[in-house]
Amino acid sequence: MYAVRFQDLSFTWPNGEALCSGLDMVVQPGEILALVGPSGCGKSTLLRLAAGLLAPSSGSVERPKGEQAFVFQKPTLLPWRTLQENVALPLELVGRSDPAAVIEVLELVGLAEHATKLPVTLSGGMQMRASLARALVTQPELVLLDEAFSALDGLTRRRLHLAFLEIWRAKGFSVLMVTHDLDEALWLADRVVVLEGPPVRLKQVVQVELDRPRAREQLHTPAFGAQLQGLERLL
Amino acid sequence: MSRALPFLVALLVLLAWWALSLTQPEILLPGPMQVLEAGWTGRVRLGTGLLNTALSSLGGLAIASGIGLGGATLFLRFSWLERAFYPYALFMQTVPIIAIAPVLVVWLGYGASVALCTAAIVCFFPILSSANAGLSSPSRSEVELLQLYGASWTQTLIKLRLPRALPTVLAGYRSAVGLSVIGAIVGEFVGATGDPVSLGYLVISSSRSADTATTFAAVCASAVLAGILFATVRAIEGWAIGAWHGHS
Ligand SMILES: Nc1ncnc2c1ncn2[C@@H]1O[C@H](COP(=O)(O)OP(=O)(O)OP(=O)(O)O)[C@@H](O)[C@H]1O
Ligand SMILES: [Mg+2]
Numbered sequence: 001m002y003a004v005r006f007q008d009l010s011f012t013w014p015n016g017e018a019l020c021s022g023l024d025m026v027v028q029p030g031e032i033l034a035l036v037g038p039s040g041c042g043k044s045t046l047l048r049l050a051a052g053l054l055a056p057s058s059g060s061v062e063r064p065k066g067e068q069a070f071v072f073q074k075p076t077l078l079p080w081r082t083l084q085e086n087v088a089l090p091l092e093l094v095g096r097s098d099p100a101a102v103i104e105v106l107e108l109v110g111l112a113e114h115a116t117k118l119p120v121t122l123s124g125g126m127q128m129r130a131s132l133a134r135a136l137v138t139q140p141e142l143v144l145l146d147e148a149f150s151a152l153d154g155l156t157r158r159r160l161h162l163a164f165l166e167i168w169r170a171k172g173f174s175v176l177m178v179t180h181d182l183d184e185a186l187w188l189a190d191r192v193v194v195l196e197g198p199p200v201r202l203k204q205v206v207q208v209e210l211d212r213p214r215a216r217e218q219l220h221t222p223a224f225g226a227q228l229q230g231l232e233r234l235l
Numbered sequence: 236m237s238r239a240l241p242f243l244v245a246l247l248v249l250l251a252w253w254a255l256s257l258t259q260p261e262i263l264l265p266g267p268m269q270v271l272e273a274g275w276t277g278r279v280r281l282g283t284g285l286l287n288t289a290l291s292s293l294g295g296l297a298i299a300s301g302i303g304l305g306g307a308t309l310f311l312r313f314s315w316l317e318r319a320f321y322p323y324a325l326f327m328q329t330v331p332i333i334a335i336a337p338v339l340v341v342w343l344g345y346g347a348s349v350a351l352c353t354a355a356i357v358c359f360f361p362i363l364s365s366a367n368a369g370l371s372s373p374s375r376s377e378v379e380l381l382q383l384y385g386a387s388w389t390q391t392l393i394k395l396r397l398p399r400a401l402p403t404v405l406a407g408y409r410s411a412v413g414l415s416v417i418g419a420i421v422g423e424f425v426g427a428t429g430d431p432v433s434l435g436y437l438v439i440s441s442s443r444s445a446d447t448a449t450t451f452a453a454v455c456a457s458a459v460l461a462g463i464l465f466a467t468v469r470a471i472e473g474w475a476i477g478a479w480h481g482h483s
Contacts, residue, residue, distance in 0.1 A: 053379050070383050072376040079479040080398045089394070093384040118479055138384075 003027040003142050003174030004050045008059035011049060019045050020200045022059070025193065027142075032168065032175040034185035037195030037203075038235065043178040046200065047144050050176055063142065069135035071148040075127035077119040077134075084115040087134045098137075105133040108167055125156035129163075136167065145177035149184060158216075161188060165214060182231045186210070187219065194234045204234055265448035270455065273448035280432050285456045288434040291347055291419035292464065295354025296411065302355075303362030304404075311370045311396070312388070321367075328360040332418055336425035349426030350419045350433065357418035358411035365407025369400025402480045405472045412464035420457055434460070 010021040019042045027033045027050075035043050048054045049061055051070050069090075077086045087102045106112045109129035119127055128148065135143055149157045165188065168175065179185050185192045192206040209227060210218050218224055249267055256266035265273070274281060306324075310317035332353050339349045373395050381391050423435020434457045441449035 048379070051379075051383060053382060068383070070380070072380070074374075074376065076374070076376045076380055078377070078395065078398070080476075089380075090384045093381065093386045093390060093394075120479055 001029050002062070003029045003031075003064070004176060005062045006046075006049070006059070007062065009049065009056050009061060010058045011045065011054065012057045018199045020197070023200065023202070025202065027174055027176050028190075029141075029174055030172055031190040032177065032188055034189035034192045035176070035178045035195055036180065036182060036185050036192060036231070036235065037197070037200070039180070041195050041197040042200035043195060044146050046195075047146050047176065047178055051144050066141035067138040068142040068144065069138060069140040070144045071131055071135050071146065073147040073150060075119070075124075075131040077127055077130055079119050082116050082118055083111060083122070083130050083133075086119065086130060087137050090134060090138050101137055101139075105136045106130075108136065109133045109163060125152050125160065128152060128156075129160065132160075132164065132167075136171070139171070141173050143173050143175045145175065145179075147178055147180065150179065150181065157184075164188070169213060182228060182235070183219075186224065186227055186231065187214065192231065194231065206231060206234075262445050262447050265451055269448045270451040273446070274452035274455070277437075277449055277452065280437065281434075281452060281456050284432045284434045284437045284453065285460055287347065287431045288350070288416070288419050288423065288457065289460055291350035291422065291433070292354050292412075292415040292460065294351045295356075295418055296358055296415045298351070298355040299359040299362050299411065299415070303359050304366050306363050307366035307370055308392070310367055311392075317367070324360060324363055327356070332357050332421050333425075336422055339422070340426045343426070345426050345428045347427070347431065347433070350422030350435065353422030354415045354418035357421075358415040361407045361411045361414065362404070365403050366400060369403030369407075370396045372403060373399045401476050402472075405468060405476065408468045409465065412468055413461045416457055416461040416464065 004025075004027040006023050006025040009023040009025075011019040013019060023046075035046065037043055045054065047070070049056060050063075051068060052061070052063070053070075077083075078089070081089070084099075084102050084106065087106060088097070088099075091098055091101070103112060103115065106115055109132055111126060111129055111133065114122060114126065119130065122130070128151070132148070149160055152160065161184065175188075177185075177188065182192075186208055187210075189208055192208060194203045194206065195201065196203045206227070209223055252264075253266050253268075256264045256269075261269060306320070310321065335356065336349060336353050339352050343349055343352065370392075377395055377399070378391065381395055386394070419433075420435040420438070423433045424439055427433050427436040427439075429436045429440060434453050437453040438450055438457075441447070441453065
């Protein structure tokens with residue numbers, strides 16, 4: 001069983017540069033897998049391959065049937081639509097209408113009372129939460145996050161991390177996330193994959209030794225500090 | 236205070252015009268009062284002329300919109316069409332309209348259809364190019380978001396590209412409406428018979444009979460027409476995109 005599986009995956013850009021060749025990687029069902037690596041090594045492109053937005057040049061990307069969702073670094077809300085219309089977009093595109101589901105996910109991210117507002121009237125953190133709500137509205141089995149938290153200030157980011165972990169625990173989807181923040185990778189993930197490149201290669205896979213559900217105090221334990229140092233040395 | 240500034244400028248210009256007109260014979264430079272008087276005396280002809288020129292401008296805008304917006308949508312759908320035709324659209328833009336107008340008279344004969352065509356020709360390009368740019372303005376992640384949920388080409392057009400294009404297209408219309416009035420008047424200079432009467436015809440005929448005050452009145456009327464069209468576009472902008480555009 002797997003949520004996503006890269007098998008002998010190669011991808012070459014139209015200009016002939018190779019993004020990766022012969023890459024193997026598996027996201028287990030229900031796990032949070034974080035990708036970290038230097039800027040430009042190919043993390044976002046791997047996510048887009050996982051989502052099927054790009055087709056591999058050779059090898060395969062396998063996903064079991066089921067809904068998936070992508071959260072971009074920027075909220076990517078359509079500014080002419082209210083929050084609830086934005087959240088309803090994925091349903092609308094497949095001809096569904098489910099106002100109850102829209103309100104439910106907006107409640108999940110704490111935005112229910114802002115449902116009828118336009119994105120421009122909301123803060124960056126609120127827009128990001130709306131973007132998360134939109135990702136969750138189709139009940140995805142796989143959620144792909146591309147530096148989804150990185151544009152937020154520290155406090156907002158911590159709050160959204162906790163909210164995200166709670167939703168993840170309740171819904172049980174799998175997560176493949178890209179981040180450049182090692183703290184964030186350790187704090188959220190079950191496994192952290194350290195990448196190098198380009199062309200992108202797996203440098204090391206780190207099993208995160210923190211209990212779940214995670215609590216803020218764990219951030220200050222020696223075990224966390226040791227893992228963080230280990231990761232820092234790898235990069 | 237800053238709101239009053241434009242009015243202050245207008246007042247100063249009027250004053251300067253009035254002062255200057257006192258030093259010149261009326262046939263060279265009529266004063267504001269003489270122009271108002273000529274406008275009042277010829278109000279029926281001026282009004283009818285304004286209406287007919289407005290019809291040519293709006294008709295030209297409509298034709299240019301059909302071709303420009305339709306063309307931009309086709310360019311988006313079939314990029315080879317864009318590569319094949321865009322250079323010629325650009326080239327057509329560089330041909331002076333005053334040179335095309337006599338050819339149009341040869342083809343269409345004298346009458347309002349010449350003005351309709353010149354209006355359409357001059358405002359076609361800003362509409363085409365703004366729609367072309369606007370339709371491809373969505374960011375990569377916006378396009379990918381829709382792609383991710385299996386949106387069809389038509390869904391992407393309606394739910395993403397068209398609304399995204401609105402600010403750019405309306406900015407294009409801001410220049411297109413002014414151009415359409417210019418185009419219509421040039422067409423009337425060359426092709427109008429005076430029946431029906433139009434602003435371009437009034438400008439030409441009154442200047443030939445040295446009725447400079449009427450010429451000025453007709454010029455003012457055409458400025459009023461362009462102003463009304465411009466204000467209409469601004470109003471549409473406020474209504475259609477004011478709530479979400481330009482905030483972030
Ligand atoms: N269209 C393209 N043609 C050729 N090379 C490309 C193209 N798009 C991206 N690349 C290259 O692919 C590599 C990976 O890009 P990608 O955006 O996946 O990196 P990333 O790891 O997400 O970087 P960052 O951390 O800065 O977001 C980069 O080196 C980039 O130069
Ligand atoms: Mg990236």
